[in-house]
Amino acid sequence: MTDDKVLRVCLAEQLSDRGLLCTPPWRSAVKSVPRHEFLRGGFFEPSHALGPTAWRPVMPDTDGWLERCYADESLVTQIAGTIEPRDIRGEILRTPTSSSTMPSLVVRMLEELQIKDGHRVLEVGTGTGYSTALTCHRIGDDLVTSVEVDPTVSGAASAALGACGYFPHLVVGDGLAGHPQGAPYDRIIATCGVLDVPSAWIEQTRPGAVILATLCGWLYSSELARLTVDENGTAHGRLLGGQISFMLARPQQPPSLGLLPDLNDGDERPAHLSPEALDDWNTRFVAQLAAPRAQRVTLDRDGRTQHLLIDVAAGAWAALHNDDGTWVVRQGGPDRLWDAIEANVAQWRGDGTPPLEDFEVSITASSRTVTWSSR
Structure with a gap:
């Protein structure tokens, strides 16, 4: 076997040993899909210098690049909305805007989604395309639609997916609006944080469909929620725990603070x-x-x-x-x-500080409620 095949098998075994990769179809996907192909453009690693976090590029010709591609870590692939690793020599002090999610979280979410043969899946946030490829391997290209707001990111993902032999339906647009042309879906998975679950997602699913999304806010504590869509067009479910964190969907990024209020008032x-x-x-x-x-x-x-x-x-x-x-x-x-x-x-x-995995979520066309029971 070539080095990357060995690394894929090792990654699958590690995730299985940790109880995150539980079913044969997803184990087969992790062993088959080469994550490094989705990182050919390089990635950023944080500098360990004191002060604000700086980022420096790691390119395919860097020692250890291939091994890092199969480490269980999230890898930043874009800074400040446009800057890629190849654009930088040295370090940059800006905010990450796209990444390849750590494999353990990717497979945990895919397992939690409970996909079955024949399901139509909408992925919100194509990113590098690695999780898209895993889903294609599981159910086939024709059943996978993935929406990405950034055309450059989507283009790179399309190239990587094609190089690996996967050809899902890729859409450039606002994933918060879903993709009605491919509806109805049996599963929706979001690889970005959302303030609220959009009503469009619920409207574009079948009764009994599952939506997996990370609920967030601008204080930046977030949790993964698994919701089931009812026949009356509402969605109910629970938080899954684990302190899951994703970059917020770009249309829901917080606004600039602007001119601060007079703090002597009030x-x-x-x-x-x-x-x-x-x-x-x-x-x-x-x-x-x-x-x-x-x-x-x-x-x-x-x-x-x-x-x-x-x-x-x-x-x-x-x-x-x-x-x-x-x-x-x-x-x-x-x-x-x-x-x-x-x-x-x-x-x-x-109520006894119940853990977040005890919280229940209910989404209607006009409201979101999150409740908990006393312990």
């Missing part, structure tokens, strides 16, 4: 919840349910640190600081962000 009171509580993933997720479009920044102001949450569109904000051991919050705008967050976290704590 109403001030003692805070019942410290902003440091949001450092905990589960607490932050619960807080985010109350304020999904609030962004969080830290400021040095008047010689003290302030924690600012701001919902740009709503014009609401909350600023917290520590005053001799007591947390104080000042809030402004039409809504009281911190009041809503404190109430939700207090209820969750009062």
Whole structure:
């Protein structure tokens, strides 16, 4: 066997030993699909220098490139929406915008999707095309539709898929709108985070279909949800746990903060919840349910640190600081962000802080509710 075949088999065995790769069809897919073919353009690795994270390119002629392609890690393939590894010499200080998801998460999601022979699958977020190829290997090209918002990313994925002998239906467009021309689907899987499950996805599925998506917010705590579509056009399910994180769908990226509000305005009171509580993933997720479009920044102001949450569109904000051991919050705008967050976290704590995998999700055409049961 060639080196990459050995690496594919080793990857499949590792994922199987960890209980993530559970069924023969997906084991066959992992052993058959060459991940490195989807990384021919190289990838970025983080620099270990102190300070903000910088990224440097790793190209196919770099020692260890092939082995890294089969390591269980996510590999950044695009920076700042347009910059690819071949464009950089040295390092870059910008935000990643596309990546090849770590194989363990890819196969976990595909196993959770419970695909069967004959199912029509819509994938939202083609990315490099690796997970698309795995799905094609499982059910056949004709049953797979994949939507990617970035035409450059989609083009590279198309080339890699073709080189591997896979020819699914690839669409360039907003995956949040689905792809009605290929509907109805039996399964929808999103490889990006979403603030809400779009109604278009539900409308484009059959009754009994499964939607797998990562629910997120602008406080950046996110969880994988598996939802089943009912005959009445609603979707219900549970969070699956595991602190799953994906880049947000580009149309749902948070807006620029712009000019900050006058933090001397508003109403001030003692805070019942410290902003440091949001450092905990589960607490932050619960807080985010109350304020999904609030962004969080830290400021040095008047010689003290302030924690600012701001919902740009709503014009609401909350600023917290520590005053001799007591947390104080000042809030402004039409809504009281911190009041809503404190109430939700207090209820969750009062119910015994149930884990996120105990949370139930219900999606209708006009609303999303996430609830939990007391322990």
